[in-house]
Amino acid sequence: MPDFTVREYAFISIAYEGCPKSTLDHAYISESAFEHLCELAASFSKHGAKVFELAGRRKIKLDQYVGVIETKCGTRIEILPKYMEMSGTDDQSIIQQERRLLQKMLSVSLHLPYREAGAANLNRFKQSLHEWIISQFLASFERLVQRGLRFDYNRVQEEQKFLRGQLQHVKYMRQSPSKRHIFPIEHDVYEVNRPENRLIRTALEIVCKKAKDASNWKLAQELRLMTGEIPRSQNIRQDLRQWQSGRLLALYDEIKPWTELILGEYMPVSTSGEWRGMSLLFPMEKLFEHYVAYHLRRNLPECKVKTQHAMEHICKHQNSNIFKLKPDIFIERSDDKNIVMDTKWKLIDQSDRSGRYGLKDSDIQQMFAYSHFYLEHESEVILIYPYRVEKFNRPLDEFEFRQTDGAKLRVVPFNLDEPENFKIL
Structure with a gap:
């Protein structure tokens, strides 16, 4: 089945x-x-x-x-963020740049150990998001195998004709005389x-079935042969809870995410029990918020940057606080001139004065509440929107x-292509 690449707010028809x-x-x-897709829409609703x-x-x-959404019939739909203008720009160039942006945002938001180096990765953004995730997993697994998988002691109970480990005396005494030469042992x-x-082996089995890129498929099959003695996980949630960390398992930190x-x-909601292929969906509002906060922490090391800082409430009800105020980003400064910020994944137009630049009444009212409850109107609040070359390139x-x-x-722009230059102080 063919693969499709679309952007946010795109239409999909039969x-x-x-x-x-x-x-x-x-x-x-x-x-x-x-x-x-209609079934998924009903489930999400x-x-x-x-x-x-x-x-x-x-x-x-x-x-x-x-x-990415994968349907039962094998159709794969890749959904990219919509932030580049279409006019006069090649579709493939737009796809590559928006894929690159999405990969960076996911790496930051999910704390993925994303690294690329060397000439072999020059065309990495030609891969879909699905294949990119697979290639990162396989590269991490290959490095882990080269450095050595970790072994562990597992308790085994079995019956043998020789003694090994500990004899289970009760079981042995209850055996019939015809089985006296058989020893129930534990070791x-x-x-x-x-x-x-x-867990890694189970993920590899999924990758072997889903990989369409030739190099990914080849590497997946090689790793499958090399690790054939590892059994699959019978209870993924339980094994995830038992995943250990520490000095002896430091090599596993890279592949875990x-x-x-x-x-x-x-997926945005749980649909356990239903077939959904290898589907991965993320809200752009959250990805943008985490991306901005990440670069603020890097660009403002002298400040303390917090996300979803919920310390104030609008109302009191029956002697208890109710209706939390939760700004996206709270910057704590040493001079007590703290700053409250909200990120909005929306394209606005700095020349549209009659349309109030595309700002929403509810967003401005929300910022006024933040200013009152968090800052007592003594410092500033900031709304952050994506940068646009011609429409929104200055505060x-x-x-x-x-x-x-x-x-x-x-109201300030955030340049997604040059996040390292973003500063608000």
Whole structure:
């Protein structure tokens, strides 16, 4: 089945004879794949997550989720963030740049040990997000095998014609006389069968089935042959809880998040018991928030940067606080001039004065509440939106909250291509 690449808010329709060619903003897929997406949409709606919006009997509109969806029939849909302008830009160039951005955001948000080096990786962004995750997992696994897998002692109970370890006297005494020459024994075996290895092996089996890139498929098969003695995990959740860390297992730190990513199959809500392939979906609002916070910590080492800092409430009800105020980013400064920030994954236009630049009333009201409860109107609050070359390339003029002693709101752009230069002080 073919793979499709689209962007946020794209339309997905059922293909028909003579339909247009699929683009980044409108894909035409098979009827079976479309029905699977409709089933997913209904499942998500029950849990309050809006990933798709039905735009007719034969059309779906995507929302602010990015990642990969694999349907029952094998159709794979890659959803990229929408932040580049389409006019005059080659589609493949847009795909590569937006894939690169998404990979960086995922690496930061999920604390993935992402590293690329050497000429062999010059074309890495031509791979889909799905294949990129697979390639990172396989590279980590290959390094682990080269350095040596960790073994562990496992207790084994068996019956043998010789004594080894500890004899189970009760069982032996209860045996019939015809089995007196058989000894029920219990002993430890030093083997590769431990929770970490079982989980990695299970993830490798998934990768062997899902990899479409030739180099990924070849490496996966080689690793499969090299680690054939490792059994698969029979209880993934239990083995994940038993995954150990420490000096002796430091080599496993790199592969753990990739293994969890493949086994966990990130989706906005739990749909356990249903087939969903290797589907990975992430909310862009959260990815953007974590990405901005990460670079603020790097660019402002003298400040303490906190995310989802929920310390204040709007109301009191029956002698207890209620309705938390939870700003995306709270910057604690040594001079007590703290700053509250909110990130918004939305494209605004600095020239649209009549349309209030695309700012929402609810966002401004929310920032006023942050200013009052967290800063007592003594410092500034900041709204952060993605940078746009022509539409939003400089901070807007400051907004001053009325009936306050000079409390101000700033609206600033965040350049996704040059995050290391972002500073607000």
